[in-house]
Amino acid sequence: MMRCLQLAQRAEGYAAPNPLVGAVLVHQGRIIGEGFHQVYGAAHAEVNCFASVSEADRVLIPESTLYVSLEPCAHFGKTPPCADRVIRERVQRVVVANRDPFAAVDGKGIDKLLAAGIQVDTGVLEQDAAWLNRRFFCVHTRNRPYIILKWAQTQNGFFAPADRSRLQISNSWSKRLNDRWRAKESAIMVGTITAINDNPRLTSSYGHVPLRIALDRTLRIPATHQLLQEGPATWIVNELEAGNSGSVRYHKLPFDDRLLTQLLDELSAVGKNSLIVEGGVQLLQSFIDQGLWDEARVFIAGDVDSNGIQAPRLSEALHCADWPLGDNRLHYYIHNNNSYAPGTLGLHSLDL
Ligand SMILES: NC(=O)c1ccc[n+]([C@@H]2O[C@H](COP(=O)([O-])OP(=O)(O)OC[C@H]3O[C@@H](n4cnc5c(N)ncnc54)[C@H](OP(=O)(O)O)[C@@H]3O)[C@@H](O)[C@H]2O)c1
Known part of the structure; x- marks a missing residue:
């Protein structure tokens, strides 16, 4: 077996x-x-x-x-x-x-x-x-995709500078690992400020590229940004517009308390079994506060200090393990109502 x-x-x-x-x-x-x-x-x-x-x-x-x-x-x-x-x-x-x-x-x-x-x-x-098979089981037993939260923070608990500019916290090992992780998930998501300030591609060099999703209530992401270029399928979730433009689908939803659950329902409906959420802090914290997460992977940098925006605060979390990754340390949590627990084999499947 x-x-x-x-x-x-x-x-x-x-x-x-x-x-x-x-x-x-x-x-x-x-x-x-x-x-x-x-x-x-x-x-x-x-x-x-x-x-x-x-x-x-x-x-x-x-x-x-x-x-x-x-x-x-x-x-x-x-x-x-x-x-x-x-x-x-x-x-x-x-x-x-x-x-x-x-x-x-x-x-x-x-x-x-x-x-x-x-x-x-x-x-x-x-x-x-x-x-x-936790992603598949989650969809069939909880009717929503399996949700993985991922971020990097400094040892003193900061996530980003106060001006929300981009600060490189993770090292090349953690970035490489994250690149592999993306290839295993059906969808990947960021909040508006991250999409605008970091201009991420949200792709993976390991083959499979997940569906890219950004929240953008009032369509503020500049047209020249990488997420809006022709490429992998992308959903821009917003309040103003519905329709397709090349690989980008403008997905209109009401931005109320049910936004995340409604989005998760729609992801399940199109066969997306899992979602990895990569920031910013506001988006991550809203998943945490609504109890909408199963796993969290947190890189803590040893020698970068920052002050500004505090890292997300996990609640209902079980700390499973942590490993050194050069000068970073990866901390691995599961939600305490996650019915699946990583045995030795499971932790091995993280590709560390
Ligand atoms: N350390 C890390 O791992 C990491 C990862 C990613 C980003 N970052 C950094 O984090 C900073 C950005 O973080 P942030 O918290 O300011 O921004 P964010 O979460 O990327 O975006 C916040 C905006 O997204 C929308 N939003 C987020 N959650 C929502 C929800 N549940 N419902 C409706 N709208 C929601 C809101 O837009 P509206 O105001 O338009 O409604 C909100 O103002 C940047 O400096 C970035 O470089 C760090």
């Missing part, structure tokens, strides 16, 4: 809104096939696993155990049901880490296997597998 999770993780950033799933077929202690769900819309892990079995080993499939990190699906989606395929291959035993919370599956895949006389064991490495 550990191997299933390793395989599944390779599709981070590509499988969404589908889950990350890995499958391994074992005959008397020897792996004869393995596969993972590589990209949204393409073959599922079980199908890729069966396809990888050599011609000579195909005869061994009915005597083998299939390990799969998520319950085989039972429905016709973009591909036919994997549970039917497992039954057709006459596998004797299936070991599953997590039951699939998605309503069209939710136990029906396991029931199909049991009804076909297959031995099914569940719950193996359940916690690690759930952590790996």
Whole structure:
């Protein structure tokens, strides 16, 4: 099952809104096939696993155990049901880490296997597998994307100079790590002042680029800014205008107390499983104050001092771990109602 999770993780950033799933077929202690769900819309892990079995080993499939990190699906989606395929291959035993919370599956895949006389064991490495799929599980159990907050602050608790100009707090290691993190998420967001003053690109050099979102109530971001140039899909959330201009969609919403929840609903509706929020302090604090976050990743710089704007104040937070990153230290928190907890494997998946 550990191997299933390793395989599944390779599709981070590509499988969404589908889950990350890995499958391994074992005959008397020897792996004869393995596969993972590589990209949204393409073959599922079980199908890729069966396809990888050599011609000579195909005869061994009915005597083998299939390990799969998520319950085989039972429905016709973009591909036919994997549970039917497992039954057709006459596998004797299936070991599953997590039951699939998605309503069209939710136990029906396991029931199909049991009804076909297959031995099914569940719950193996359940916690690690759930952590790996926390974005998918969050959408299906809490009806909103999984939310990650990320910022850098000085050791004395400051976030930005008083004039809100750009101050480089993080170092090259933390920036590189953040670049990788962006590639794993479905969407990335900043507030208006950050969009204007920092002029960020919000892209990643690791392949997948998330949907870029900036709040801009009165459309103040200059047209020459990077977010408004032709490029990755971008939503400018505002109160004035709806419509598209190239890759930029002007998304009109009322700027009231429900703004963030409404935006999250719309992100779920278009299949965005996760959102990373990268500042500024006002935007981060509004997510925190509304209890809308699951994970926070805070870089603390050792030798930069500032005074000006105080860093966000986390509440209802559990400190999980911290690591040195050159002269920065990364502090890692989860919200205390986050049902998923990173085990050793989960912390490893942060790419540190
Ligand atoms: N240290 C870091 O990691 C980091 C990261 C990013 C940015 N920064 C720095 O932070 C500073 C900017 O921070 P900031 O707090 O001033 O700006 P911000 O959060 O980027 O933007 C604030 C503006 O965004 C809109 N906004 C934010 N949250 C909202 C909500 N929940 N609902 C409706 N509108 C919302 C409001 O615009 P309206 O007033 O138009 O309604 C608000 O004035 C800059 O100096 C930047 O360089 C630091």
